[in-house]
Amino acid sequence: MMTSGTLSGPLRRKLLFRSFFLQGSWNFEQMQGLGALFVLSPLLRNLYQGEELHQACARHLSYFNTHPFIAPLILSGVAQLEINSADAEGVGEYRQLLMAPCAAMGDAFFWGGVRPFAAVLAMFFALHGSLLAPIVLLVVFNVPHLLVRIVGFAKGFALGEEVVDFLARCRLPDLAIRLKQGTLILLGILCAGLTYSTLSVAGLSPDLGWFIVPSVFVLGGLARQRLSPLLLTLLLVAVILALPGFY
Structure with a gap:
């Protein structure tokens, strides 16, 4: 199955497929440890x-807890280290x-x-009654995480211990900040549009x-x-109810 520090295609695909079930079993002692062993056992x-x-299985049954979408990168690197003895x-x-x-x-x-960004983007379609809303949510969220799983799995095998440099080049924290900023902008646009349409339907002047x-x-x-916060909420509700034409 293995020659010169490489892993055969079928076995590699098997490990990748098993990585989707990393969180199939949790416990308070090893967290994802049993799932990690399940991925690596073939x-x-x-x-x-x-x-x-037996010793190898016990070694990989130790404590393991990380983000499930990036775990394939770690586990494929572990697999490469095992192959290289x-x-x-x-x-x-x-x-x-x-x-x-x-x-x-x-x-x-x-x-x-990614998740808040996908949710807010889907809300634009949902507020217009479009059946595309759940599709947009699933596509925008799942495409990035599937790419990260698959590419990370390949990079773990290719880079081994050098995967740390690859992670640094990905700049995920910076991308997370950009996504959060984009989410806030979309949410602001959504709230403005929703407010305008709500005022129009209620017969109130959009100038409000x-x-x-x-x-x-x-x-x-x-x-x-x-x-x-409860007092502020009640105050806001009272002001809204007092608006002329609300009823």
Whole structure:
């Protein structure tokens, strides 16, 4: 199955496919450790036998916890180190050093960046009653994460220990900030359009929308004075209900 430090195509695809089930089993002691072993077990069975196989499985059953979309990059690098007969301590350090930074970058990029951006983009279609809304949400969110999984898996095998430089060049934290900024811009446009259409449907003058921005600043200032959020909400509702023509 393996020659000169390389992995056959079928076995490589098997590991990639298994990486989608990394989170199929969790526990409080090893977190994703059992999932990591599940991903690597076909490779380990080809590399080791008998007691060596037991030791390798126990080694990879240790604590592992990172972002699931970037995990294939780490695990493919681990697989390459195993193929190259790296010492057990070095393989363990490789896992430990990468999983925390990858978890932080993945959380910021996917949970804090891509997911809100996809949701707000889909809302533009949803507010117009378009059936494309769920499709847009799924495509905008899933295409990036599938690319990161597949490309990361390939890069882990190709780069091994040098994958740290590759991660730095990707600049995921910067991309996460740009996505968050884009999400805020889209959300502002969405709120403005929604406010205008709501005022028009309610028979109110769209000019009332000009009072929204000052109101936001006023409410923000009151919130900074540690006024109760519940009290502010009730105050805002009372003002809206008092608007002429609301009913």
